[in-house]
Amino acid sequence: MIPPSAKGGMRTSMIPIDELIANIFDDKPHPLAADVESWMKDSRRFRGFAESYRAKIRKKCRVALTDEEIKSLHLELDVARWLLTDSRCEVAYEKLAPEGGRTPDFTVTFRANTILNVEVTRMRLSESDESAALQTKVISTVCDKLGQMQTNSLNLVIIGCDVPVAIADVNAGMASLLRAAHDKNEAWFTARRFRNSADFLKQFQRLGGIKLWESGGLWLNKVARPPLPKEIFSLLNAV
Secondary structure, three states: OOOOOOOOOOOOOOOOHHHHHHHHOOOOOOOOHHHHHHHHHHOHHHHHHHHHOHHHHHHHHHHOOOHHHHHHHHHHHHHHHHHHOOOOEEEEEOOOOOOOOOOOOEEEEEOOOEEEEEEEEEEOOOOOOOHHHHHHHHHHHHHHHHHHOOOOOEEEEEEEEOOOOOHHHHHHHHHHHHHHHHOOOHHHHHOOOOOOHHHHHHHHOOOOEEEEOOOOOEEEOOOOOOOOOHHHHHHHOOO
8 A cells, every 4th residue: 555645745756667657557557548658758857746646646546437528637737747857846736725715726835936827728629720710719718817817926828739839829819819808798798607808807817827738839928917037037948
């Protein structure tokens, strides 16, 4: 039996990979098992992350039943693997917010003193979606995730999907969203659970940027408060 992980951080001792895989996946075949095992073998840091958060990952694996849910969890763990390739990053998984409420997937401590919150999501797209449809889905995705952006913090949303999204579509979608807010299209924003356009703008300022997972494209929010600092651009631009 594998002992529980220590609370508050990744363990320094390592459980054998085969035991860890068996524990996470209940010793049963699983669509994610091969990739997770490969990532553990390639990265000691990801292996430590998986060991520390094995109970959380195991629970997520148990409830991810549909193909889309499995793809979403795969993306989350792949993002964790990617973040941990940078030795300047320490990664906490679904850290509880002191004030409660919705929280981002990852809290990244960069160079010991810069905290970056990272929310990971997938968009469902099809090959037939034209640019206008892509922009609409980007807008919907961002509006849905703003509630998880932490106040007075650096926040990033990573978007993955099966169909490549051009950064130009993100630029156009965000420009359209800001125009609607500046034009005070109140009905549009209240229909999306904002109190009004001013409430949207207040929340939108918490979003530092968007990273497109498949292409590595990066959109930076020019009205973000605080903005993403240049010191983490090298991390975000790495694919």
